[in-house]
Amino acid sequence: MKSLLEQPAPTAPADHLTLRRGAARVLIDNWTGSSTVPSRTLYPHQWSWDSAFIAIGLRHFSVRRAQQELESLLAGQWADGRLPHIVFNPRVPYGAYFPSPDFWQSSQAGRAGGAPASPETSGIVQPPVHALAAWLVHCSDPAESDRRGFLSRMYPGLTAWHDYLLTRRRLADGGLAAVIHPWEPGMDNSPCWDRPLARVEPADAFRRADLANGNPADRPTDLDYGRYVRLAESYRAANYDDRTATHRFAVEDPAFNALLVTSELALARIAAHLGRSPEPHTERAAQLTRTVVDRLWDDKSGLFRARDLVDDTLIDERSVAGLVPLIIPGLPTDLVNALVETLNGPGFRAPATDLVPSYDLTGPSFDPKRYWRGPAWFNTAWLIERGLRTHGRHEDARRLSRAVVTEAGRSGFAEYIDPATGEARGARNFSWTAALALDLLHTDKDTSHD
Numbered sequence: 001m002k003s004l005l006e007q008p009a010p011t012a013p014a015d016h017l018t019l020r021r022g023a024a025r026v027l028i029d030n031w032t033g034s035s036t037v038p039s040r041t042l043y044p045h046q047w048s049w050d051s052a053f054i055a056i057g058l059r060h061f062s063v064r065r066a067q068q069e070l071e072s073l074l075a076g077q078w079a080d081g082r083l084p085h086i087v088f089n090p091r092v093p094y095g096a097y098f099p100s101p102d103f104w105q106s107s108q109a110g111r112a113g114g115a116p117a118s119p120e121t122s123g124i125v126q127p128p129v130h131a132l133a134a135w136l137v138h139c140s141d142p143a144e145s146d147r148r149g150f151l152s153r154m155y156p157g158l159t160a161w162h163d164y165l166l167t168r169r170r171l172a173d174g175g176l177a178a179v180i181h182p183w184e185p186g187m188d189n190s191p192c193w194d195r196p197l198a199r200v201e202p203a204d205a206f207r208r209a210d211l212a213n214g215n216p217a218d219r220p221t222d223l224d225y226g227r228y229v230r231l232a233e234s235y236r237a238a239n240y241d242d243r244t245a246t247h248r249f250a251v252e253d254p255a256f257n258a259l260l261v262t263s264e265l266a267l268a269r270i271a272a273h274l275g276r277s278p279e280p281h282t283e284r285a286a287q288l289t290r291t292v293v294d295r296l297w298d299d300k301s302g303l304f305r306a307r308d309l310v311d312d313t314l315i316d317e318r319s320v321a322g323l324v325p326l327i328i329p330g331l332p333t334d335l336v337n338a339l340v341e342t343l344n345g346p347g348f349r350a351p352a353t354d355l356v357p358s359y360d361l362t363g364p365s366f367d368p369k370r371y372w373r374g375p376a377w378f379n380t381a382w383l384i385e386r387g388l389r390t391h392g393r394h395e396d397a398r399r400l401s402r403a404v405v406t407e408a409g410r411s412g413f414a415e416y417i418d419p420a421t422g423e424a425r426g427a428r429n430f431s432w433t434a435a436l437a438l439d440l441l442h443t444d445k446d447t448s449h450d
């Protein structure tokens with residue numbers, strides 16, 4: 001590993017070996033001893049879906065670290081099954097990130113939900129990529145995984161996590177898992193949230209830490225931040241209890257639920273590997289697939305849209321979240337065809353980079369720089385690449401895979417890039433960018449992507 005550390009991270013297109021070294025170096029530098037920070041500057045704790053993506057990359061050079069990444073995240077799980085979106089590192093000063101542990105007060109306010117006494121965590125969640133990550137980590141070295149009992153240790157926590165989403169978070173009868181804060185779907189200030197967020201009175205007293213480390217032109221506005229804070233405060237005031245909390249923001253997100261389907265299918269494989277019946281998971285995945293299609297498909301736009309549960313309507317915005325359900329293996333063929341057409345159409349094909357913008361290039365709120373309102377991200381490209389491969393669209397998948405690898409290296413493993421110019425935006429040496437580029441560099445030789 002030392003020799004990897006000695007290599008500089010690449011800043012220009014380079015051969016694959018240099019890129020692998022650069023990506024590994026980012027992951028080594030961002031490792032804290034038990035998990036990986038998304039970014040040393042902007043995000044100095046452990047984030048939930050980041051860790052799942054990071055484990056998928058880490059498995060290519062340290063299976064043990066990949067396992068530890070997921071295990072340390074699950075150490076923050078609550079007794080009600082929720083997997084919090086941040087697990088705080090007690091060694092990091094409160095001022096380094098807002099909202100910090102003293103804002104969330106998980107060990108106090110989360111007591112009813114069974115929040116651990118330590119570590120401190122947030123009270124909200126992020127997309128359920130974890131069972132998929134656990135399965136992929138297992139596949140990269142099954143003997144080592146079995147020897148350490150990795151899957152049998154992960155399985156109970158992962159099923160409890162999905163049960164939480166499909167009980168406490170099923171807010172509409174016969175509905176999907178709902179997100180109750182824009183941070184939960186992970187695409188924080190997507191234009192999709194503008195309308196539901198407009199109902200929320202912003203909080204006025206808070207001190208942002210992100211602007212000290214990030215460019216204000218890239219980050220959410222103060223008004224949006226005020227609304228995020230208000231929503232989190234009112235959830236905390238309800239002791240994070242989904243049975244009693246009133247949710248002013250409640251949305252069924254297509255990417256979040258597509259990842260739940262995919263992770264249920266991963267749980268089915270994990271269960272079978274452990275000698276249990278996979279059926280409860282495959283049945284759940286099939287049921288959820290039908291519900292995602294029934295409730296979120298929009299034929300007119302050729303993609304899935306988020307459903308606002310406050311007024312029970314589809315949100316009239318086209319974002320990359322609507323393309324991520326390509327990852328669902330059981331999607332009807334006509335929908336797969338429509339999604340691929342949308343992906344290659346004027347709204348989502350950014351010819352200069354070949355990556356996928358986070359929001360429709362022709363949409364009214366498109367912004368090439370501001371985070372989740374247009375820039376291209378590497379995790380969504382990775383998910384769509386996997387979806388394309390799942391449905392036998394190998395040529396499109398290869399193009400996207402090449403784009404991820406090239407742009408990750410060229411941008412210095414940026415958090416996101418301008419989809420038209422490839423200009424790096426947000427944090428650099430960003431962990432999931434490095435991890436997922438590393439993964440795609442290995443994909444050809446990988447048998448775990450079936």
Ligand code: 2M8
Pocket residue numbers: 038043047048049050085183185186187188210
């Ligand atoms: C961003 O979100 C955090 C809040 O969770 C923030 O802006 O402070 C998002 O991009 C999210 O998807 C990601 O998990 C997180 C850490 O990379 O940063």
